[in-house]
Amino acid sequence: EKASEPAASETAATDSSKFLSQPLVTEIFTADPSAHVFDGKLYIYPSHDIDAGIPDDDLGNQYAMRDYRVLEMDKPGGKVTIGPVALDVDDVPWAEKSMWAPDAAYKNGTYYLYFPAKDKDGVFHIGVATSKDPMGPFKADPEPIAGSYSIDPAVFTDTDNESYMYFGGIWGGQLQRWHTGKYDESAGETDLKQDDKPALMPKVAKMSADMKSFASPPQDVEILDQNGKPVLGGDHEKRFFEAAWMYKRNGKYYFTYSTGDTHFLNYAIGDSPMGPFTYAGHILKPVQGWTSHHSIVDWDGKTWLFYHDTQLSGKNHLRNVKMTELTFNPDGTIQEIDPFKH
């Protein structure tokens, strides 16, 4: 009888939940994890998901977040500390609601929190708030960053100390409404519906030395296919949707993003932080839940992917952040992760 029992390792292999990364915190719902290493410690700047009782729609009104809380970790696999409220929408003079995916940066003794929110007219802009402590509390500037719009700011500081903000998101993120450079509500609620034309591209702007304004107007982040042609609007498995993140490795710039309605995390590689970038593949297959949003950071000798899914709630708008190791092939390409096997 003993011989017919499966070995312990075989039993484990059939139970995929044993291989899932586990939520980093369970006390609150968190999403869109932007991870940074400051002074050797890891800080995560996530969205703080709440249930506001708003039904799901394609504009994401169910993502009705109102504040931010920072997570801190001493070592991979170590205890995760949940900070107090770092910034509340009531303390942002220009913002009314929808405190979506934030990011943070550090320069010259100051920590900067960047966040998208809707103003009183329901239009997304990007705000900035500062603190002397990476956990906050942060004090918001009275106005959004001049010339900013749409969602999902990601600020990358290069080895020459220049910083860049990547941003944008279509559908509920409103990027399609800025296709002329001015807000145009008639552009609708999804994309420009031009499947055989270049897709709407994310934006990048160099930051001024004060880290609170753009040094130059935002420009397109060009994502090209293997033939050097822009990825098309109809190519939903490749085109940019939201969740920009820049990661630099061996002198190459990896522009990474979510494909939204096809639920992949993708990457495209370039030689400059301003692009262009050539599409290179998927990083993460679809997770449980509609959205996928991530960051990539080197820490403790490894490269980590921070991402989220809905393991704790089973609901799209109540997410939990996770981390898992990212592995590169010798040619610099990324080994695609199946979230149900990690």
Ligand code: FUB
């Ligand atoms: O968390 C709200 C929105 O959902 C984010 O801004 C998007 O990237 C998506 O994750």
